Amino acid sequence: MVGRIVLTAVLAGLVSGVFLWSAHMVKTTPLILAAEVYEKGAGATGTDHPHADKTEAARPHTHAPPAAGFERAAYTLLADLVSAVGFAFLLTAAVSLKATPIDWRLGILWGLSGYAAFFLAPSLGLPPELPGMQAAELGARQTWWLATAVATAIGLGLAAFSPRRVAQALGVGLVVLPHVIGAPAHEVGQSNVPAELAAQFVITTSVVSGLFWIVLGGLTGYFYNRFGNS
Numbered sequence: 001m002v003g004r005i006v007l008t009a010v011l012a013g014l015v016s017g018v019f020l021w022s023a024h025m026v027k028t029t030p031l032i033l034a035a036e037v038y039e040k041g042a043g044a045t046g047t048d049h050p051h052a053d054k055t056e057a058a059r060p061h062t063h064a065p066p067a068a069g070f071e072r073a074a075y076t077l078l079a080d081l082v083s084a085v086g087f088a089f090l091l092t093a094a095v096s097l098k099a100t101p102i103d104w105r106l107g108i109l110w111g112l113s114g115y116a117a118f119f120l121a122p123s124l125g126l127p128p129e130l131p132g133m134q135a136a137e138l139g140a141r142q143t144w145w146l147a148t149a150v151a152t153a154i155g156l157g158l159a160a161f162s163p164r165r166v167a168q169a170l171g172v173g174l175v176v177l178p179h180v181i182g183a184p185a186h187e188v189g190q191s192n193v194p195a196e197l198a199a200q201f202v203i204t205t206s207v208v209s210g211l212f213w214i215v216l217g218g219l220t221g222y223f224y225n226r227f228g229n230s
Contacts (some may be wrong), residue, residue, distance in 0.1 A: 004227045005096055009088040012219035017084030019215050021077045023208045029076070031201045032130060036105030038192040069109040084216065087114060091220050098161070111217015112210075113160075117153040119209045121175070125183025128205040130198055133191045140184035148178040 091114055095102055102110070122145045129135055151174045158171025191198075 001025070001096065005089070005092050007227055007228060008220060008223040010085060011223050012092070012216055013080060013088030014084030015219055016212060017081035018089065020084055020208070020212045021080040024076055024080060025073060027204050027208055028042040028201065029072075029213050031204060035130035035193050035201070038194070040090065061121055072196070078146070084212070087118065087129075088216060088220060091216065092224060094157075095220065095224055101225070102221045104218040107217040107221015108214050111213040111215070113153075113156055115210050115213035116228050118158060119150050119206070119213070121152040121178070122148045123202075123206065124168065124179060127202050130193050133198060133220050134186050136154060136184035136186035144178065144183050148183075151175065151178050163230065166198065175228040182211065 091110055094108060095107075125148065126141055126145060135141065154224030157173040158167045158174070160171075162168055162171065
């Protein structure tokens, strides 16, 4: 069982990670580079913001001045592969705990659940932000993002798989709770990044992340089923 989980997670994670990296380099990285022009124009040397170029979920981290060319692409590839394999282990572990037959079609549904938990739900409070945009304190954003992802994942599991109505209701409550509490706010100020560019980044990141989770879920279902029959 352990070998099946490891093989599935590693293969699904590596393949989907390369897909994610390709999508980032073609779609989101050009937008980030465009925003950095405005950031440099404002005299910024570095800022904290949720940088969605490194996953499907807008995980907060500290932004530093960009590396150019091959170096930047290599760091992005490494980050995407590590993130994808990590998510693949979480998804494969959840599938194995459910202990029901799965194929690539059901895997896509699992992947969409991961998209909801790790990107969509956190993004409702902390949408992907470009360099130079206003953001709340980093530690508060990280805490809220993690709490929202965990609460959503557990809540979806209870709502979808528990036979008890009380547990299902609790699951729905867990999904809603982080948004009732609210994401950490930041001081309202003028951003040098054009609103059109920021909106395009949110939409593009949402699509790229959704496609990544579909690919990851489908591959996880395929490999988990294949290694179970071998």
